[in-house]
Amino acid sequence: MSAAASPTTDVRRRSVRTAERRWGLLLAAPATLHTLLWIGVPIIVAFVLSFTAYDIIHAPEFSGFENYAIIFTDGLFWRSVLHNVIIAAVGIPISMFLALVFAVLLNRAIPGRGLFRVMVFLPHITATVAVAMIWLWIYNPSENGLMNVVLGVVGIGPLPFLTNPDLALASVILVTIWQGIGLKMLIYLAALQGVDGQLYEAADLDGASFVQKFTHVTVPMLRPATFFILITSLIANFQTFDLIYILTEGGPANSTSVVTYRIYQTAFQEFRVGLANAQSVILLLILIVLAFLSRRIVGGSDDD
Amino acid sequence: MLDEDVIAPFTERTGVTVSVDQVDWNKLNEKISTGIAGGIIADLIMTGVGWTQPFAQKGIFAEIPADFIESLGFDESVLAPARFEGRYYSLPQALDLRFLGYHPEMFEAKGITEPPTTMEELADVAQELTGDGVVGLDYLSGSAGGARQAFVFLLYAFGGTMFSEDGLTATLHEEPGRLALQWMLDQMDSGAIDYDLRAPEGQPSPFQQRKAAMSLVATGNWPTWQQMTPELCEEGAVGVFLMPPGAGGKPVMFQGGTFISISSLSQNKDAAGAFMKHMLDPEFLGIANAAIGKVPPTPDIPANDEIESSLLTRFALENLEYAGATEGGTAAYMQIRTNLDGITEGCLTRKKSVDETLEDMKSLCDDAISRLR
Amino acid sequence: MTTETRPEIVPAPRSSAAAPRTTSLRRQKRIATTAIMVFLIVASLLMAAPFLWMALSSIRDPTELAKVPMPLIPQDLRLENYTEALTRAPFAIYARNSLILATAAAVLNVAFGSACGYALAKMRFRLAPAIFGWMVACIMIPFYATVIPVFLMVRHMPLFGGNSIFGAGGTGWIDTWWALIVPGAISPFMVFLFRQFYVSTPSELIEAARLDGVSEFGIYTRIITPLIMPGLLTVALLSFEAGWNNFLWPLLVTTSENLRVIQVGISSFRQEAATDWHLLMAGTTMAAVPMIILFLIFQRYFVQGFAASGIK
Numbered sequence: 001m002s003a004a005a006s007p008t009t010d011v012r013r014r015s016v017r018t019a020e021r022r023w024g025l026l027l028a029a030p031a032t033l034h035t036l037l038w039i040g041v042p043i044i045v046a047f048v049l050s051f052t053a054y055d056i057i058h059a060p061e062f063s064g065f066e067n068y069a070i071i072f073t074d075g076l077f078w079r080s081v082l083h084n085v086i087i088a089a090v091g092i093p094i095s096m097f098l099a100l101v102f103a104v105l106l107n108r109a110i111p112g113r114g115l116f117r118v119m120v121f122l123p124h125i126t127a128t129v130a131v132a133m134i135w136l137w138i139y140n141p142s143e144n145g146l147m148n149v150v151l152g153v154v155g156i157g158p159l160p161f162l163t164n165p166d167l168a169l170a171s172v173i174l175v176t177i178w179q180g181i182g183l184k185m186l187i188y189l190a191a192l193q194g195v196d197g198q199l200y201e202a203a204d205l206d207g208a209s210f211v212q213k214f215t216h217v218t219v220p221m222l223r224p225a226t227f228f229i230l231i232t233s234l235i236a237n238f239q240t241f242d243l244i245y246i247l248t249e250g251g252p253a254n255s256t257s258v259v260t261y262r263i264y265q266t267a268f269q270e271f272r273v274g275l276a277n278a279q280s281v282i283l284l285l286i287l288i289v290l291a292f293l294s295r296r297i298v299g300g301s302d303d304d
Numbered sequence: 305m306l307d308e309d310v311i312a313p314f315t316e317r318t319g320v321t322v323s324v325d326q327v328d329w330n331k332l333n334e335k336i337s338t339g340i341a342g343g344i345i346a347d348l349i350m351t352g353v354g355w356t357q358p359f360a361q362k363g364i365f366a367e368i369p370a371d372f373i374e375s376l377g378f379d380e381s382v383l384a385p386a387r388f389e390g391r392y393y394s395l396p397q398a399l400d401l402r403f404l405g406y407h408p409e410m411f412e413a414k415g416i417t418e419p420p421t422t423m424e425e426l427a428d429v430a431q432e433l434t435g436d437g438v439v440g441l442d443y444l445s446g447s448a449g450g451a452r453q454a455f456v457f458l459l460y461a462f463g464g465t466m467f468s469e470d471g472l473t474a475t476l477h478e479e480p481g482r483l484a485l486q487w488m489l490d491q492m493d494s495g496a497i498d499y500d501l502r503a504p505e506g507q508p509s510p511f512q513q514r515k516a517a518m519s520l521v522a523t524g525n526w527p528t529w530q531q532m533t534p535e536l537c538e539e540g541a542v543g544v545f546l547m548p549p550g551a552g553g554k555p556v557m558f559q560g561g562t563f564i565s566i567s568s569l570s571q572n573k574d575a576a577g578a579f580m581k582h583m584l585d586p587e588f589l590g591i592a593n594a595a596i597g598k599v600p601p602t603p604d605i606p607a608n609d610e611i612e613s614s615l616l617t618r619f620a621l622e623n624l625e626y627a628g629a630t631e632g633g634t635a636a637y638m639q640i641r642t643n644l645d646g647i648t649e650g651c652l653t654r655k656k657s658v659d660e661t662l663e664d665m666k667s668l669c670d671d672a673i674s675r676l677r
Numbered sequence: 678m679t680t681e682t683r684p685e686i687v688p689a690p691r692s693s694a695a696a697p698r699t700t701s702l703r704r705q706k707r708i709a710t711t712a713i714m715v716f717l718i719v720a721s722l723l724m725a726a727p728f729l730w731m732a733l734s735s736i737r738d739p740t741e742l743a744k745v746p747m748p749l750i751p752q753d754l755r756l757e758n759y760t761e762a763l764t765r766a767p768f769a770i771y772a773r774n775s776l777i778l779a780t781a782a783a784v785l786n787v788a789f790g791s792a793c794g795y796a797l798a799k800m801r802f803r804l805a806p807a808i809f810g811w812m813v814a815c816i817m818i819p820f821y822a823t824v825i826p827v828f829l830m831v832r833h834m835p836l837f838g839g840n841s842i843f844g845a846g847g848t849g850w851i852d853t854w855w856a857l858i859v860p861g862a863i864s865p866f867m868v869f870l871f872r873q874f875y876v877s878t879p880s881e882l883i884e885a886a887r888l889d890g891v892s893e894f895g896i897y898t899r900i901i902t903p904l905i906m907p908g909l910l911t912v913a914l915l916s917f918e919a920g921w922n923n924f925l926w927p928l929l930v931t932t933s934e935n936l937r938v939i940q941v942g943i944s945s946f947r948q949e950a951a952t953d954w955h956l957l958m959a960g961t962t963m964a965a966v967p968m969i970i971l972f973l974i975f976q977r978y979f980v981q982g983f984a985a986s987g988i989k
Contacts, residue, residue, distance in 0.1 A: 035811070263822065335929060
């Protein structure tokens with residue numbers, strides 16, 4: 001192509017580049033301006049308030065770095081961060097793996113495929129409040145608790161899933177895995193539609209096995225989706241709230257307290273909005289670090 | 305329910321329309337906070353026990369004239385949670401009172417003839433009733449409040465209080481607090497209380513399933529019993545008694561409930577006041593409470609079948625003067641409330657000793673009170 | 678499917694020695710297919726079990742719950758739970774409101790989210806990396822950190838709801854459709870998702886279209902976007918679902934009955950004194966049904982090769 005370069009194509013290419021720049025900005029503008037207004041402005045306000053003592057009723061009072069100083073000595077806040085890290089480290093890989101398995105299997109022509117897809121996606125459709133209440137029933141440490149009924153068949157239990165501080169976090173993780181699979185599967189499934197069928201045909205001609213096709217064709221093609229899922233799952237994990245609120249209220253003995261629950265408590269139960277905003281700022285910093293780390297893990301978002 | 309039976313007659317009488325903004329109770333904090341921050345909040349707000357002092361101190365609730373309150377003739381025990389610095393900022397509208405219930409046939413089987421009258425007796429009876437897949441006392445399953453309220457109830461039974469009269473000093477960590485925590489731990493040691501026994505929302509409580517011989521019960525349990533285990537609502541199917549005193553004092557009842565306040569930001573204070581009076585009218589107190597299984601703050605209401613048919617409500621009304629175990633009492637309580645749950649659970653799950661727990665409770669309260677402004 | 682059948686067609690004209698190998702291959706395939714089916718049935722039942730239990734609970738008589746052991750299948754069906762739930766509150770209005778909210782979310786996110794996602798993925802302009810970073814950062818902000826400022830912005834919206842030009846005096850957008858739709862209209866999550874779908878599309882196609890003189894807007898709408906139809910449908914479905922299940926924000930900014938949404942209506946069955954769990958379960962099941970139907974229709978478009986056919 002470059003060999004054929006002539007003065008006219010150069011001019012043309014330059015005008016194409018200008019058009020690309022203009023249109024790029026134009027297409028990105030509505031969403032960018034909207035988020036700048038409705039998320040950017042509130043972030044600035046929240047950031048400024050993080051340096052104040054603000055109880056919603058009285059005007060905010062400047063307090064310097066006091067809120068941040070409080071956070072650094074607040075053991076419960078860091079314990080909550082740790083709980084999030086544990087939930088993420090255990091739950092996300094498992095649910096991503098299962099989601100990928102479901103997506104690949106349900107991308108094949110299998111009888112009842114639509115029904116299977118719905119069943120896997122159901123946890124995502126159902127309102128979290130109801131989901132959490134049903135899990136409370138499932139975890140009930142009595143004869144009515146489904147989980148203990150099942151374990152009883154195998155001769156284990158009954159286990160106090162949500163009342164034992166050493167068991168409660170694991171029980172919560174199980175629910176987050178279960179709840180997270182549907183959305184991840186859907187995104188993988190959508191991404192699989194974009195995988196060029198010719199690539200598989202070429203691999204078939206080379207005599208590639210199913211596993212080889214999976215590792216050499218499917219996985220690389222799914223890299224943008226994997227990057228997206230990893231980042232958004234990490235973020236979503238750090239924003240887990242309703243589930244914890246109804247399942248355990250962070251208990252017993254704060255053993256399932258998570259960051260967003262802590263932020264909620266500080267702002268809306270204790271009415272210390274300035275402090276809660278400082279906690280949010282810290283959370284944002286943690287997430288930015290994690291986002292960069294996960295970019296490393298997946299090896300970038302594009303084929304670049 | 306509220307619309308047709310309580311609001312409609314008011315609108316008819318005064319021409320003032322009332323619109324109800326019903327909020328899921330566990331999202332009430334967000335609703336009120338954003339409302340306050342934005343300066344738009346309902347004229348009349350209904351909150352719970354423990355909220356009055358913080359909101360009065362912050363100037364959100366308007367003062368209610370004392371002569372109006374005296375004209376109502378309510379018992380001192382139900383008015384105390386409505387006071388801040390000697391003035392009234394809210395009024396009880398619907399109470400949820402807690403005491404203990406038992407299965408009489410389980411008492412009979414063990415030859416127990418009378419409900420216990422002291423904390424030692426309660427412990428003995430609970431132990432005696434334990435066994436054969438039955439726990440003596442279901443005190444922590446959550447069907448009638450969480451760990452925090454369980455602690456507060458016992459604190460008052462042992463003659464303690466949460467805070468000093470002026471709300472500026474914590475007292476919950478003193479001797480009665482120690483006795484309350486230790487009592488629960490002792491019962492868990494003997495197996496008479498099982499911490500792992502739970503009653504998730506919508507599921508029957510261990511007491512309803514006869515897996516507990518005695519249980520903490522709340523008046524609000526009655527509609528659930530009627531729905532799920534109607535046999536418990538038959539005459540003589542359940543016995544009830546007040547929480548016995550720990551050290552020769554009076555027996556106690558735990559008081560929770562809905563309190564009405566007028567917003568100090570209200571543009572329609574007169575109409576709001578008129579509606580408050582309307583809701584506190586004996587007739588409408590009866591109607592509103594009957595529908596939801598709660599207890600009116602006074603026994604002087606017109607005859608109401610539904611209220612009289614509930615053993616729990618009847619018992620609570622007869623014993624209103626004992627409803628002294630209440631949460632809160634300090635303007636700093638919003639910052640203490642939920643944190644107290646975690647601290648109490650830490651003790652009950654034996655992550656912390658009783659001494660450490662009391663120390664944590666004290667520093668939580670001191671810290672919150674010191675931030676009052 | 679094509680990948681599975683091909684090996685059987687290709688070896689067919691070969692020598693007869695290959696025949697036993699083909700049958701053993703076929704048997705292997707059958708065993709594999711059976712194993713996959715068994716796995717899918719068990720796993721998807723596990724995934725759906727809580728929902729199925731909810732659906733069963735929604736037709737259960739409350740007294741059954743207290744029985745030990747509780748019968749798994751309700752003994753007498755109580756459809757009254759549904760009729761009772763429906764008479765408790767004006768669910769027709771709630772459903773209409775949720776439908777409007779969900780449709781608006783789907784349309785706005787597909788229109789503006791895809792434009793931004795495409796620009797970030799495929800167009801080179803100076804601000805692109807910064808905007809992409811900004812979008813990801815936006816997802817990281819917890820709702821509870823910004824809810825009070827956003828609420829204040831809505832409440833002080835100038836010249837609305839009796840407000841002056843300085844946003845004082847009235848109630849702004851509170852209790853209006855504006856408040857329900859505008860602040861959350863474009864989700865940075867969806868922009869990010871669109872970008873990831875567009876990244877996988879072939880850039881050569883864009884270059885070729887440019888050489889053919891197709892306008893930039895035309896390339897975006899007519900050439901590249903059709904390639905990610907499954908992705909576009911995914912965003913539409915997810916946005917619709919988020920709008921349909923939205924709960925806390927509508928609760929905070931509405932006060933009147935005719936702006937209430939379905940999840941807020943359902944939550945009123947959950948009271949401090951006692952939860953009408955059977956009504957709650959009936960309400961939640963009902964609210965999930967439209968989403969299930971929508972998903973069933975939508976997933977039919979997930980057939981491998983759908984996008985590939987666009988390239989050929």
